Structure formats: structure tokens, C-alpha cells
Amino acid sequence: MILLLGGTGTYFLDLEATLGAGSYQTLETPYGTAGSIYQPAQFGGKIGLASRHGWGRLDVSPPFVNSRANIWAAKELGYQQILSWNGVGAINQLLQVHDLVVLNYVLNGTKTRPINFAGDRPSPTAWQIPQPVFDVASAQALYQQARKQQARSFDCGTYACSEGPRLETAAEIRAWANFGADVVGMTLVPEVLLAYELGIKFASLAYVTNYATGVEPSAGAPRFFGVEVAQTCLQIVLATAEHLLATSDVSNS
Template sequence: MLAFIGGTGLTRMDDLEIRHRHDIETRYGKPSAPVAEGELNGVPVLFLARHGDPHVWLPHQVNYRANMQALKDAGATAIVAVNAVGGITAPAGALVLPEQIIDYTWGRDSTLFDDPNDPLVHVDFSWPFDPVLRRRLRGALERAGLQWVDGGCYAATQGPRLETAAEILRLERDGCDIVGMTGMPEAVLARELGIPYAMLSLVVNPAAGKASREITMAEIEAVLHTGMSDVRTVLATLAAG
């Protein structure tokens, strides 16, 4: 079953007809919120609010392992994660379908294989996002008739503070195009669980040093409102096949 993870601006999917809420306890603890199972335009899907419902968990506080395990336990066979991000090379308002990721986070539980009683497993992570799922997302974006950016690199930073202008310059030199705080370890945990995973990112503001003036929260919220409406359209189109 196709699953969606909603980030900032997508705590709920208003067009999802919820049939059941899975209140799952995993070996890693409880997920951020119950996993909602329902129908999106008649198609069965799962939904999980990454930061809780209401939004309570900061990026470094999210129990990513419990979230991903709960989705698997609820029957997820593919996961599309939605992120609100800052734009390094991508403009505000853009939808981005990243192809690569660089992890700058620290101190997070980043693997399912840290039990000394279990065998050690190294997963190949050369291409972090599933190519088949990315192709399906490309098709949905094209059918929805939206402007979007295919490819690019997502920088996963620790948060919850935003980055300095110097840090953004460093990320740009490293080849990053967008910056967020939730892409890792989420992406690698999906790989460890064997679940195809792809990311759809909405650029809500220029990254630090990339604008000629200070960006207000009102401007960010306006982009979130419009952009997440487009994201909902894409997800519904994707679910419909």
C-alpha cells in the first residue's frame, strides 16, 4: 500500500477518507502519530504526520525508527515523503524531486541494526531514492501540469535552528540544491526496511544569504498554503495511478 509522510504544512490530508487509525507500538517506541489508513479518491493509502498531529516534534526529536517501522507494520509497500525546505539553487515555490542526499545530522538513531544480538547489515545507499517511485512521481507531476525541478541534492541538517549564510555557502559548494532537517535518517531507514522511498520537496523560502532581504513568516506561510495544495494534487494523482 502506498504511504505518505507529511511534514510541515501537511500535518493532515483533508481529502483522505480515514477508515482506521493504527495506534502501533514498535520495538523502537511509538511513532509521531497513529498511522492513518483510508482512501484517497477511492484508492487505499496510509498517512503519517512526521511531526505529530498537532505538530509537536522538532526535527531532531522525531522518532524516525518508530515512524518507519510503524508504516511497514501497517502495510506500506512504498513511501513518498513530503518536506518543506529552503532553496539553495531552487527558487521559493518550486517543487523538487531530489535524486541525492547528503547527511549533516548528528546524534540521531540512524539504523535499525544496532542491536549487538542481531547481525550487522550494511545497505547500499548509492542512490537513496527509489528510481521506479521517482518515475511514478514524475508522471504524476506532469499529469498535474505543475512546474517542478527534476533532480538535485537535498542537504539534511540537524536543526531546529536555521542555517547561517556561511553554512549555506558550504552546502552549495558540496553540491546541495535544497536544505531541510528531516530527510535523514528517514531515507536510509526505508532502505533498511526494504521499502521503496522517494521525496517530494516544497521550497518555502530562500536559504540563508540567498535573499536580498529578510523573509517574513507571513511570506513562508503563504508559500506553504499554495504549495501544499499543489502537493496534495500530486499525491492524489500519484495514488490514482
């Protein structure tokens, strides 16, 4: 089973028109109520779609997403893999708005978010986070599908996660650039770390929606946050999920 975890624009999708008829499933967890997961009937329960920020509108801003509840619920429902998409700002000056980047490293700049399930005494898997934390095979499959949709797709990139909800200052972006970040966003941490702790494979597609502060080209700084981001990314992650189900052991679950 594979969960598609949507970011920018997911809340504006017409799910029945896009994925067919389905139902929502909402779980209570030890960490609160998880966000509802849409399960399209056509996939027989093997593929679900969750929205970090709620449905119908941007209801929950990045610092307040209950990632522990969401990832816990994914595990309880039997999802073995997560394919996410994240709207990001470009730090690397080679990147442009609308570029796609399949991530392979993450830098954590958050300050207040719980990053494990066990509190002050986390499990060994919570302490021993590998690099890359992303599943390599899933990331490669995601990249292959991205290239079919967008020529300017890249198979590696480092994501810096800031606290939000405010945008980063130019000085903060310069610091992230010095650390090797290619893009910046506000949602990937702690969810990718929590997924690893529970043994869920994770891969993420970053869609460049804007330039980070101080990186804007002299011609202007276009910003692109419409539902088109979600439509593009959903098509890619869904095709990736179908490919993985057809070619891996996940299809037997």
C-alpha cells in the same frame, strides 16, 4: 500498499474533507510509539497517510521525530513504498519559492540521530547504502504528477539534511552548496536510510518554502509554510500512489 509521509502543513489538513472518512492506526514498536497513520476507507487499506510532526499542530520538531518507530511501523503494517514530501530551503540559486523538486540524492549533516535499526552492529543493508538511495521508478512517477500541477518542477535534486531545529547559518549553507546541495531541510535523514534498510521503496517531493540563509534575493525573502504546501503536495503524492497501484505489483498486495 503505499504510505504517504507528510511534512510541512500536514498537521493542519482536514483529513475527512480531503481524503474521506477513515481511521487512525497507532503501533507500539521496539523503538517507541509510532506516529498515527490515517487510513482512508475509500482506498481499502492500500494507501495511508502519516504526519512526521503529529496531527492538529506542529507537535514534534524535526530533531525529535521518532523515525525508527515510524518506519518500523510502516513495515509492520505492510507498506511497501513511501512517498514523502518535505518543505525545503533553496540553496541552488536557480530555484524559487513554490518550486517542486523530486529528490535523487541526500547529504547527511545530522549529528545525534540514530541512522539504523541495529545500533553498533547494523545489518549489511544498513552499511551498504546505494546512491541514489531513492527508488528511481517511484521518483519518475512522482515527477510526472508534479509537472501536471506545477510547471516549475524539476526531476533531480540533492537534499542536505541539517540537525535543526535552528535554521542554518550562511556559512553552513555555503558549505552545503560546495558539496552540491540544491535544497536544505531537517527531516529526510534518517527516514530514507531506515526505509532502505527495511526494503521499503522511497521517493520524496521537495516543496521550496523559503530561501536558505544567505541565498535570499535582493528583493526580499518570502517564506511560505501554510497548509497550502500540504494541500499541493498531498494531491501530487496521492495521484502518484494511485498511478503506482494501478500499474505495478504493489496493487496486488
